[in-house]
Amino acid sequence: MSKVNQLSSIILWSIFHKTHSYRLPITMTHSHLPLIDLHRHLDGNIRPKTIWALAQQHNIVLPETNFEAFIPHVQIQGSESDLLAFLSKLDWGVAVLKTLDDCKRIAYENVEDAFHAGIHYAELRFSPYYMAMNNNLVVADVVAAVIDGINAACKVYDVKINLIGILSRTFGVEKCQAELDALLTHKQHLIAIDLAGDEYNFPGEMFVDHFKQVQKAQLNVTVHAGEAAGPESIWQAINQLHAKRIGHGVACHQDEKLMDFMRVNNIAIESCLTSNFQTGTIKDLSQHPIKQFLAKDLLVCLNTDDPGVQGIELKNEYRLARQTLGFNDKEIQQLQENALAASFLSPNDKAALKQKVQDNA
Numbered sequence: 001m002s003k004v005n006q007l008s009s010i011i012l013w014s015i016f017h018k019t020h021s022y023r024l025p026i027t028m029t030h031s032h033l034p035l036i037d038l039h040r041h042l043d044g045n046i047r048p049k050t051i052w053a054l055a056q057q058h059n060i061v062l063p064e065t066n067f068e069a070f071i072p073h074v075q076i077q078g079s080e081s082d083l084l085a086f087l088s089k090l091d092w093g094v095a096v097l098k099t100l101d102d103c104k105r106i107a108y109e110n111v112e113d114a115f116h117a118g119i120h121y122a123e124l125r126f127s128p129y130y131m132a133m134n135n136n137l138v139v140a141d142v143v144a145a146v147i148d149g150i151n152a153a154c155k156v157y158d159v160k161i162n163l164i165g166i167l168s169r170t171f172g173v174e175k176c177q178a179e180l181d182a183l184l185t186h187k188q189h190l191i192a193i194d195l196a197g198d199e200y201n202f203p204g205e206m207f208v209d210h211f212k213q214v215q216k217a218q219l220n221v222t223v224h225a226g227e228a229a230g231p232e233s234i235w236q237a238i239n240q241l242h243a244k245r246i247g248h249g250v251a252c253h254q255d256e257k258l259m260d261f262m263r264v265n266n267i268a269i270e271s272c273l274t275s276n277f278q279t280g281t282i283k284d285l286s287q288h289p290i291k292q293f294l295a296k297d298l299l300v301c302l303n304t305d306d307p308g309v310q311g312i313e314l315k316n317e318y319r320l321a322r323q324t325l326g327f328n329d330k331e332i333q334q335l336q337e338n339a340l341a342a343s344f345l346s347p348n349d350k351a352a353l354k355q356k357v358q359d360n361a
Contacts (some may be wrong), residue, residue, distance in 0.1 A: 028315050028318045028319050028322065028332075029315060029318050029332060029336060030329075030332065030333050030336055031357075031361045032357065032358050032361045033333065033336040033337060033340070033354070033357060034120040034121055034336065034339070034340055034353050034354060034357045035118055035119050035120050035121075035314060035315070035336070036119070036120065036121045036122070036301070036336070036339035036340055036343060037114065037119050037121075037122040037123070037303050037304055037314050037339075038122075038123050038222075038245070038268075038270050038301060038303055038339060038342060038343055039123075039125070039222075039247055039248075039270035039272055039303035039304070039305055040114070040122050040123065040124055040125065040303060040304050040305070040307065041090075041124075041125055041126065041166075041196075041305060041306045042106070042107060042110045042124040042125065042126035042146065042163075043090060043093060043094055043106075043126050043127060043130060043131055044090050044093075044305065044306025044307070044308060044309050045110050045113060045304075045306060045307045045308035045309070046074075046093035046094075046106050046109075046308050047106075047109060047113075047308055048067075048070070048071055048074050048075060048308070049067075050105070050106060050109060051074055051092055051093050051096050052067050052070060054096035054097070054098070054102055054105075055096045057098075058096060058098040060095065060096055060098070062092070073089070073092055074089055074092045074093060074308075074309065075089065075308070075309055075310070075311050076089060076278045076309060076310055076311065084198060085279075086275075086278055086279040086280075086309075087170075087197070087198075089306075089309045090130075090306065090309055093106075093308070093309075094130055094131050094133075094134055095134045097131055097132075097134065097135060097137070098135045099135075099137075100137065100141055100142065100144075100145040101145070103131055103137070103142050103145035103146055103149065104145045104146070104148050104149035104152070105149065106149070107124075107126075107145070107146040107147075107148070107149025107150050107153070108149040108150070108152055108153040109153075110124055110149075110150075110153075111124075111149075111150060111153030111154060111157055111159060111161055112153060112156075112157055113307070113308075114157075114159050114161070115157035115158065115159040117307075117313040117314055117315070118314075118315065119159060119314055120159060120160065120353060120356075120357055121159070121160040121161075121162075121340075121343065121345070121353055122159065122160075122161055122162075123161075123162045123163070123164050123191060123192070123343065123344060124150070124161060124162070124163055124164065125163070125164035125165070125166050125194050125196070125222075126146055126163070126164075126165070126166060127165075127166035127167070127168040127179065127196065127197075128140075128142040128143045128146070128165065128166075128179060128182055128183065129168055129171060129175055129176075129178065129179040129182075130166075130168050130171075131146075133171075139178060139179060139182035140181075140182035140185045140186070142182075143165070143182050143183055143185065143186045143189075144186060146163070147163065147186060147189045150163060160353060162190075162191040162344065162345070163189060163190050163191060164190065164191060164192045164193065164194050164222065165179075165180075165183035165190050165192075165193050165194070166179075166193075166194045166195070166196045167179050167180055167193065167194070167195050167196070167207065167210060168196060168197045169195055169196065169197040169198060169199070169202035169204075169206070169207060170197035170198040170201075170202060171197070172202070173206055173207065173210075176207060176210055177210060180193070180210050180213060180214070184213070184217055187217050187219060190219060191219070191220060191344045192219055192220035192221060192222055192344050193211070193214045193219050193220075193221060193222075194221075194222045194223065194224065194247065195207055195210075195211075195223045195224060195237075195241065196224045196247070197224070198228070199224055199225065199227055199228040199229050199233060200228040200229055203229065203233065203236070204223065204225065204233060204236045204237050204240065204241055205236060205240065207241065208240050208241065211240070211241040211242060214242075215242055220244055220245075220344045221241060221242050221243045221244055221245075222243060222244065222245035222246070222247055222270065223237035223241050223243040223245075223246060223247060224246075224247040224248060225237040225243070225246050225247065225248070225249060226246060226248060226249040226250050226251035226252050227247070227248035227249075227250055227251075227276075227279070227281055228281070229251065230251045230254065231251045231252060231254050231255035231258050233251070234246055234249055234251065234252055234255075234258060235255075235258060238261075238262075238265075238267060243267070244267060244268070245267065245268040245269070245270055245342060246262075246267065246268070246269050246270065247270045247272075248269075248270065248271070248272060248275075248276065248281070249269040249270070249271070250276055250281050250282065250288075250289060252269060252289070252293070252298075253289035253292050253293070259293070259296055259298060262298055262299075263296060263297055263298050263299075266299055267299070268298075268299040268300065268301065268338070268341075268342035269290075269293055269298060269299065269300040269301070270301060270303050270342075271288075271290045271293070271300050271301065271302055271303065272302075272303050272304065272305040272317070273285060273288055273290065273302065273317050273320045273321065273324075273325075274304075274305070274310055274312050274316065274317060274320065275304075275305035275306065275310060276288065278310060285320065285324050285325075286324055286325060288325060290302075290321070290325065291325050291326075291327070294327075294331055294334060294335070299338050299341060299342050300335070300338060301335055301336075301338040301339035301342055302314070302317045302318060302321060302335050302339070303317070303339075304317065318332060318335075321335065340353070340354060
């Protein structure tokens with residue numbers, strides 16, 4: 001499939017998504033298995049309408065005076081030149097977080113969005129420093145506000161949620177330490193810590209001490225690696241940061257020994273098809289290495305990444321897997337089973353979630 005056709009496919013899906021409450025025919029996924037999103041950024045899923053409303057509420061000047069004209073500033077229109085250009089689309093979303101109530105609101109809306117997308121379980125990740133920095137909020141208080149918003153929404157919507165705290169490497173070692181300190185203050189409400197941001201200019205070697213503290217706190221580890229850098233970044237995340245899951249991990253296919261190691265050691269890949277195309281990481285979506293990962297029996301699963309910025313939802317990724325990559329029913333089932341296996345849920349919680357979905361199928 002040409003890049004033009006891929007781009008048209010993604011744009012058409014975006015239009016469909018905005019007008020049809022993001023639901024696809026159930027045949028896209030297996031209804032007897034949980035629909036799970038393990039790589040979903042809370043601060044990358046701030047609704048454009050919420051950004052607009054908060055800006056009006058707080059008298060924040062936006063680059064456009066018309067909402068429709070504003071959308072391209074916060075939502076991808078096709079693809080971007082690179083990862084950093086993609087990430088810049090997230091900036092307006094956090095710029096309007098003037099109060100802790102705003103942080104609580106977007107956390108609540110994230111749960112609501114996951115529920116309406118038909119998701120049964122999601123691990124929502126967020127960078128509290130990134131959310132706090134524009135308006136000088138206290139980082140630890142942002143963590144607490146997000147937790148409050150998630151808890152309030154989960155009382156209303158029947159979807160299971162856990163939280164992953166992000167260290168935003170883009171802001172350097174010292175800011176990440178402050179961010180980690182804030183997250184660990186609320187560690188009982190977190191399931192894991194992630195390292196995200198500018199992988200190329202801020203390599204994982206800079207954050208080894210941070211993840212020693214994460215290990216001491218007995219939290220799980222997932223790391224963005226092999227997206228903007230090569231397989232050496234994934235090796236580092238595994239060997240020095242003790243990652244049990246790799247976010248994106250596209251470059252993994254360049255190293256056979258790495259793929260073998262990940263298979264033997266059950267280290268998962270959180271794959272995000274649309275995101276990898278939109279960041280320019282993958283130029284031809286039909287050649288995405290997820291098919292190779294699955295054929296090699298790696299623990300790979302499908303995820304959204306930043307659904308609000310991308311204009312997509314999780315079932316879109318399964319549609320792409322079927323229609324662009326040619327995945328069959330068995331492969332789709334394997335992806336769903338892998339997501340459950342790779343989740344940071346306890347064995348009992350995994351079994352309970354699977355049983356609940358089967359009972360309601």
